[in-house]
Amino acid sequence: MYGTSISECPRFDPEKFERLRKQRRLSRRAFGERINETRQTLLRWGTGEVSPRARSLRAAAHVLRVRPVDLLRPVDGALTLADLRMNRALTTAEVAARTGFNESRLVYWELAGQLGDGTESPLLLSAYLGIRRCSIEQFALTGWVPDVIAFRLADVFHLKPGDIRAAFASTRARWEAVAKEMRDNECDDVVQAIAHVIAARWAA
Incomplete structure (x- = not known):
């Protein structure tokens, strides 16, 4: 009716994600096993090549013991x-x-x-x-x-x-x-x- 929705997590911050993953001392392989993602996918997250889908972001936040918003870049201006x-x-x-x-x-x-x-x-x-x-x-x-x-x-x-x-x-x-x-x-x-x-x- 109105076209496609805005990408699920375009504000994903790969630097925050990598920092928190390393603080938890989890390898990409070990982290991927806990959220059902491959090591290659996590590598692409970490480099900013791709962003996770919403469900994957929730799972990652749960493993890292943070809120999903803590893995996103802040908004410049009023929230939409x-x-x-x-x-x-x-x-x-x-x-x-x-x-x-x-x-x-x-x-x-x-x-x-x-x-x-x-x-x-x-x-x-x-x-x-x-x-x-x-x-x-x-x-x-x-x-x-x-x-x-x-x-x-x-x-x-x-x-x-x-x-x-x-x-x-x-x-x-x-x-x-x-x-x-x-x-x-x-x-x-x-x-x-x-x-x-x-x-x-x-x-x-």
């Missing part, structure tokens, strides 16, 4: 919805399963910080999300994220609803800034270009 998910090392599919929201809708929220893509009427969006129409209209006017969304996501990410609302606003501001830049450059596929630019933010 994708940042919140990455900090918990969750996939969009896992968030969808825990909240009851459609995964493709969650992907769009992470990219745009908007409840809908602008083509859906408040009535249709209300029915699709199971939210009162007045809440949809209030979001369109003020940016106030409906309680059902804020509270469900807050529960999954172990945060406060206000943190979710702030992340929606940050995501939306980034979407609007990048969309304007892409339009100015006459980019045809704005959504994919935005996803690429946002993902590149963590890969830098």
